[in-house]
Amino acid sequence: xxxxxxxLGLLLGLGLVFVIIFSIGEIxxxxxxxxxTIPQLQQGGSGWGRHSRLLWVGLVxxxxxxxxxxxxxxxxxxxxxxxxPLKRPLxxxxxxxSAIYSAMILAYRAYAAELDHSLVWGFPLPTxxxxxxxxxxxxxxxVLFIWGFDRWIMRPEDHERFQQIxxxxxxxxxxxx
Amino acid sequence: xxxxRNLIILFFVALYMAVCAxxxxxxxxxxxxxxxxxMAGRTLGVWVTGLAVFSSTLSGFGFVGGPGLVxxxxxxxxxxxxxxxxxxxIAFYLLGKRIRLFAExxxxxxxxxxxxxxxxxxxxxxxxxxxxxxxxxGYLASQIKAMATVLRDIIASNGWQTVSxxxxxxxxxxxxxxxxxTGGIIASVYxxxxxxxxxxxxxxxxxxxxxxxFDGRAAAAVATIMRDDxxxxxxxxxxxxxxxxxxxxxxxxxxxxxxxxxxKMMMNKRVSDAKYILAVSVMGYVLSALLWISxxxxxxxxxxxxxxxxxxxVDQAAPQFLQNYANPILAGIVFAGLFAAIMSTADSFLNIGxxxxxxxxxxxxxxxxxxxxxxxxxxxxxLLAVMASAFALYSGDLVALLGAFGWGTFxxxxxxxxxxxxxxxxxxxxxxxxxxxxSLAINFAVKIFNLPLPYGIDVGAISLLISLLLFxxxxxxxxxxxxxxxxxAVMDI
Numbered sequence: 001x002x003x004x005x006x007x008l009g010l011l012l013g014l015g016l017v018f019v020i021i022f023s024i025g026e027i028x029x030x031x032x033x034x035x036x037t038i039p040q041l042q043q044g045g046s047g048w049g050r051h052s053r054l055l056w057v058g059l060v061x062x063x064x065x066x067x068x069x070x071x072x073x074x075x076x077x078x079x080x081x082x083x084x085p086l087k088r089p090l091x092x093x094x095x096x097x098s099a100i101y102s103a104m105i106l107a108y109r110a111y112a113a114e115l116d117h118s119l120v121w122g123f124p125l126p127t128x129x130x131x132x133x134x135x136x137x138x139x140x141x142x143v144l145f146i147w148g149f150d151r152w153i154m155r156p157e158d159h160e161r162f163q164q165i166x167x168x169x170x171x172x173x174x175x176x177x
Numbered sequence: 178x179x180x181x182r183n184l185i186i187l188f189f190v191a192l193y194m195a196v197c198a199x200x201x202x203x204x205x206x207x208x209x210x211x212x213x214x215x216m217a218g219r220t221l222g223v224w225v226t227g228l229a230v231f232s233s234t235l236s237g238f239g240f241v242g243g244p245g246l247v248x249x250x251x252x253x254x255x256x257x258x259x260x261x262x263x264x265x266x267i268a269f270y271l272l273g274k275r276i277r278l279f280a281e282x283x284x285x286x287x288x289x290x291x292x293x294x295x296x297x298x299x300x301x302x303x304x305x306x307x308x309x310x311x312x313x314x315g316y317l318a319s320q321i322k323a324m325a326t327v328l329r330d331i332i333a334s335n336g337w338q339t340v341s342x343x344x345x346x347x348x349x350x351x352x353x354x355x356x357x358x359t360g361g362i363i364a365s366v367y368x369x370x371x372x373x374x375x376x377x378x379x380x381x382x383x384x385x386x387x388x389x390x391f392d393g394r395a396a397a398a399v400a401t402i403m404r405d406d407x408x409x410x411x412x413x414x415x416x417x418x419x420x421x422x423x424x425x426x427x428x429x430x431x432x433x434x435x436x437x438x439x440x441k442m443m444m445n446k447r448v449s450d451a452k453y454i455l456a457v458s459v460m461g462y463v464l465s466a467l468l469w470i471s472x473x474x475x476x477x478x479x480x481x482x483x484x485x486x487x488x489x490x491v492d493q494a495a496p497q498f499l500q501n502y503a504n505p506i507l508a509g510i511v512f513a514g515l516f517a518a519i520m521s522t523a524d525s526f527l528n529i530g531x532x533x534x535x536x537x538x539x540x541x542x543x544x545x546x547x548x549x550x551x552x553x554x555x556x557x558x559x560l561l562a563v564m565a566s567a568f569a570l571y572s573g574d575l576v577a578l579l580g581a582f583g584w585g586t587f588x589x590x591x592x593x594x595x596x597x598x599x600x601x602x603x604x605x606x607x608x609x610x611x612x613x614x615x616s617l618a619i620n621f622a623v624k625i626f627n628l629p630l631p632y633g634i635d636v637g638a639i640s641l642l643i644s645l646l647l648f649x650x651x652x653x654x655x656x657x658x659x660x661x662x663x664x665x666a667v668m669d670i
Contacts, residue, residue: 031633032415044408076270149452
């Protein structure tokens with residue numbers, strides 16, 4: 001039940017972010033414009049010009065999303081309100097995920113202000129953090145799912161309990177007929 | 178070999194289609210009941226289910242539209258790709274166990290069946306089926322149209338320019354309908370497995386080809402794009418931060434509401450296989466999606482550098498890359514992969530759409546399934562394919578409209594009802610009904626009236642957020658509803 005309230009709170013937070021975004025006027029061509037010479041191609045223009053006022057909103061928007069996703073994982077993994085051995089790894093995974101996202105925003109701040117255009121693994125640092133950090137970050141949750149499935153999510157006694165529920169159901173269906 | 182490039186491509190596509198038809202014949206012998214036709218008798222193993230889940234996710238859009246978007250907007254659309262790792266986690270944590278248990282307990286053969294059982298409400302089942310039908314027709318038609326367009330181009334490049342789009346719709350749909358009618362979901366998932374393997378191989382090979390396709394390799398391509406427009410290669414691309422993050426939200430969470438994907442989570446043989454199916458699905462998607470990113474970036478760099486003429490249509494990014502920079506055999510494999518991507522999604526839609534028409538709607542209205550359900554399922558598969566083909570050919574922009582927001586419609590309509598509601602006892606039938614109706618109304622209204630949203634925000638993200646808020650709000654305001662004891666017992670596991 002607590003988790004449901006947390007999810008609702010996060011959704012309200014996301015709603016508030018959208019209200020703030022809508023109330024901040026978008027600069028002209030704020031979401032791209034046609035390339036000067038090449039048809040079909042778009043350009044973004046000045047990153048600082050279009051994002052400087054929005055960086056903190058983007059940080060909060062992304063972090064709220066990540067918290068919401070991890071809360072969804074917790075909702076799926078909990079049994080009668082408890083997360084058992086999965087609680088701490090889920091928390092740590094969420095913190096790592098959030099940290100990588102925050103680092104990407106910080107790196108983008110320097111990139112948009114044209115302070116740092118160096119390439120890391122072939123990409124600008126914020127893009128490298130997105131591709132090589134943010135993308136694989138949930139691998140921890142995959143490992144946790146594999147490790148924790150038989151230990152917590154669906155234990156051997158749960159299989160037995162499920163068979164009992166099925167047997168009772170089939171008996172009831174037989175009686176109904 | 179270069180002289181036979183177009184013939185080699187046609188050969189690979191024809192070979193692939195022949196394999197699909199062969200799988201249909203093989204699966205026909207294993208399809209004896211409606212449960213086999215729609216649920217594969219719940220007998221699928223880890224690899225088949227895992228590859229079917231990911232190949233159904235990556236449609237023709239991933240192989241053609243995706244590279245086109247990267248070509249046009251830089252990194253913006255990559256948010257639809259990088260969310261894959263968390264989106265599969267969310268889907269499997271929330272549903273990997275739960276939906277499989279519900280399906281076995283109630284011997285359900287479709288998603289609306291399970292929704293009806295969970296909420297004890299035929300209205301919820303009916304609305305779920307309605308949302309599926311509205312999404313399926315547009316989605317299916319757009320896949321058939323994409324398949325026919327690519328086939329026409331391949332045939333024309335071999336010298337048969339007079340073959341019309343109508344003929345190509347008939348040719349490509351015939352193979353699809355053949356294996357879906359003969360083998361139902363069994364043929365669908367086994368062809369999905371082959372399609373998934375083809376897509377993974379294609380994604381990997383194209384990625385390595387793209388790395389070397391630009392003078393100075395990938396770093397030089399990135400530097401070229403950055404010199405032209407630094408934002409294009411930033412994490413947000415040309416669309417910008419807010420638009421990109423709205424995609425991340427809709428696609429990360431939205432996967433859990435895609436009926437053609439989550440239905441497959443009801444088909445695995447053992448519940449505990451879910452833990453490995455998650456890993457297989459993520460691995461398959463990541464490998465295949467390498468194509469999406471690499472082709473788009475390399476083609477953008479080549480056009481900016483002036484070594485390739487500008488594209489008249491962004492969807493030509495992948496075909497032009499394959500025609501000009503890939504080995505003919507690789508091009509053949511990737512074109513087969515493209516058909517695989519389209520058909521693996523289309524067959525899933527055909528299956529769930531048929532289930533909605535012949536099973537879910539009659540059950541919601543009459544209270545029982547049709548007699549000779551298997552016969553009607555096969556008949557309606559043909560009818561639905563014919564309807565979608567006609568829709569693809571003659572509805573003009575409507576097909577693009579419906580196809581474009583299918584994902585968002587499914588996400589907003591079904592994430593609250595299925596993903597959250599299957600794990601939260603307080604969820605009520607009224608909240609489910611309001612969430613589904615509001616999501617359909619918002620998505621259709623914004624598209625039909627062409628309401629502009631600032632920052633390039635995707636309407637799907639807004640409708641998903643609103644439907645979730647309504648769902649939680651109404652459920653918490655209402656008194657808890659009674660849940661059938663067996664369903665409640667399973668929710669306690």
